[in-house]
Amino acid sequence: MPRRSRRKSHSRKKLASEAVNDLYDVLNENKDHDISNSAAKLILRIGKKHGTRVRNYNGITICRSCSIAMVPGRNSTVRIRSKVVKYTCGVCGRVKTIGPSFVM
Template sequence: MGEKFRSGNGKKIARERIDILFHYARLWAGEDRKRSRSCILLARRIAMKQRIRIPKRYRRQFCSNCTIFLVPGSNSRVRIQHGKVIVTCLDCGHTMRYPVVKQHAR
């Protein structure tokens, strides 16, 4: 069988929906964690279905283990050691490490 024809707007619409869902996840992070988590799960499902990456600015805002929105000081700990940013989820204990990138002076 041949591939199904898909319009080119699917990925664009998916990116817009992911932006909206992460906006709502940020709003509900303090009040309703369950609703915030469901927004993140839905955004991940949309990204997988359309085969697109979640932007880096969003990927670093939720725990990849328990998919909860991370609020520094509330449910996550942020430390800098040996040229890396270490983010620890206080709900599940998962740690994520990101390199510290020096920005050029302009």
């Protein structure tokens, strides 16, 4: 039944994006290392399985290499250079770029 499976996959994706956004709230509000890191891991796992991502990053990003929450001032540095924001992971040194020409 193609019709039923399509509707099912739509709601699956909607649920996944809701879960990702809830986890991102947990990531933002929590000050605990372990909780924010496991929330970051879950966001990446759900994103890989269902193709969902966090809609609007505000401050905390996730390192794709070591899958931890990159909190500015704690384990990452933030630099702004020519209208581009660069987040550098303090653990592995990976740079994440967010800017006007960069589509997330």
